[in-house]
Amino acid sequence: MFGSSIYVKTNPALTGGSPQHQAEAFWLAERRKRLHWRAGLAAVALIAGSWLVSPVFGLALALAVAAGHTLYHWRRRAASRTWRRGSHGERETARILRWALPRARYRVLRSRRLPGEEETYNLVVGPGGLWVVDSKAWHPEARVAEYAGRLFVEERPATALVDKLSDTASTISHMISRELGRPVDAVLLIAVHGGSLPRGGRITAEGVTLLRPLRVPSWIKSHPVAEHSPAEVEEIARVAARLLPPAPYR
Template sequence: MFGSSIYLRGRDAFTGGSPQAVYEELWQRGRKSRLRTRAILAALTLLSCSALVNAVFGVVAALLVAAADTYFHWHGYNASSVWRRGLRGEERMGRLLRHTLERRGHRVLHSRVVPGHGELDQLVVGPGGLWLLRNDAWHPETEIGAHGGQLFVDGRTKSAMVRELVETAATAGALIAERAQIEVKVVPVLVVHGGKLRKAPFRADGITFAPPLKTVRWILRNPVADYSDDDVETIARAAVHALPIGGRTMTAA
């Protein structure tokens, strides 16, 4: 189609009537309302603080209130950026891992194929264990939480999704252990981009759910193994051979 961007071609998020397009339109429509509310809050703060303390304090307090309101709305909008672009978040998570865990000696494998289960986003191998990461972006109003140890998304269970992720992690662990000759357990983690997470990180249906930054912190604070540097290197090499890229098989050198 003439006039369309070659960089966004084929992405459903940029078609008319998509949830992302509707959200963007409503956000733009609400701009005047947000500015009006911000001005009212700042004015009320200015008047009350000036009367209680002095004019200088009132101006400073009004500016702080306006800045806080601006940040609050920007943060919510920015948190949905991955979802608004029709992405799942694996690229953003990859950059975060590169600047955090990889600098701490962890090895990260991207876009590996688990035979019989398809492609995984990231596999993190570190002194504290192995973690299989799947990235999913959600609408900002989507409520994600656990009840009785079971995952609920907007009040509905996601049995097929969690079962597939758990089985993928188990299969990956078995293949890596067989190749490395080291006992390993791969912990499944679903990295949530956007949405409304209740008390994250939380565990449900055998999976840990957390936003990107909290995922990194959770991995560092919740080791499931105690591997030496040599073990980490051996396991990472085994994972490279056991989990091919794009369906290709690897042979030992």
């Protein structure tokens, strides 16, 4: 394609016709309507506040309403940022893990993958176990729910997704256990960027926990699945780093 870089792979999420591109076009097209609504709500607040209390109160109320309207749309926009960029959110999740987990006790291995595969995962090794943290970015309005023990995304079963990720965690567990000569279980977590999760920002279905990225560190610290000494944490992290190569920088 003329004008594209030969060094950077084209991201289909940012090209015409993709859901992300359509969402971006819709956001820009609706800008004037948002501004009209903001001005109209502020005007109503100004008139009502001035009539009921005082002109100063009316002005303050109008500013508050305009700010609230701006914040509401900004939060909706921010919630879709990762999805709009065509990213799975792995980098954002890694930054949260490294910032929130004490480095003296936890080791975070960013962007690791099974040999020969493209999918990447963040690994966390700590005194409470080994976690494989996958990241998924869905449209903010994509409903993520559990029904009868099964996971659904946008009302479609996600069993195939869960099975694939669970197999990956099992393979990682088997590789590390075989290398160390003792069992080391790997627990799968899914960090959800965007999407519409139930109240509380967490869901458990088909044996897998899905939660907001900011909640992943506290979940790891409060839900231990094993007991590892500091020496064992270092040993597991060292073996995992050798067996699971990091993804090349993109």
